[in-house]
Amino acid sequence: MLTAIHPKLPMRNKAVTREFYCNQLGFEEFGSADFNGYLMVQKDQIQIHFFEFTTINPLENYGQVYIRTKDIETVYRNFLNNGVAIHPNGPLEIKPWGQKEFSILDPDHNLLTFGQSSDTF
Template structure:
């Protein structure tokens, strides 16, 4: 059975947990270069419980974070595709920064990706990749 309505899907937004939204915002914006879309509540006198961060054109890679207690925290994992040249450039950039834990070095995989993985300040994993064949945005 084919559901035509599912062909209208146009974006996926992974939901991660964070032990501290303010530290998550700082790590993703200052270290990784993401942009902040929003923090809730907006009142700075209250402890933040949610944030939205993104990279890419039209926030193509968008992540939501919700605050979790240490007891309820579960790390997540997401994969982010980058352009052909940009993957290696970003890997080199992150490798020069203090406070970035690269958990898997850049490599070409048997399943056709060139990829590397980092761990954020809460233990969430981000794998950045490009396709080895078939083209990538930014390919020259």
């Protein structure tokens, strides 16, 4: 029986990825071992893993994750307060499919979309 999913995304530089996710997005590093070329972060019930891909061209990276939240306004406001850039094509808005969403890009251009169901806002 399936119980959870932990996406694996590419990263060029572990220190840069760690700084962005931990200091700007409020994640914490997960696990007690510091694996070479691998990083795991978590926040609340969300866990994201990263593998080293030093030669990836960020403009050709199509890594994407959709993260559901119950309080998108607070998440959005916290990111803005931490200087996180909102994707120019992903402002906070209610989409035609009824989700309130916004998107950001991480330093390697992995797209993170945050969404809240219309029945919870």
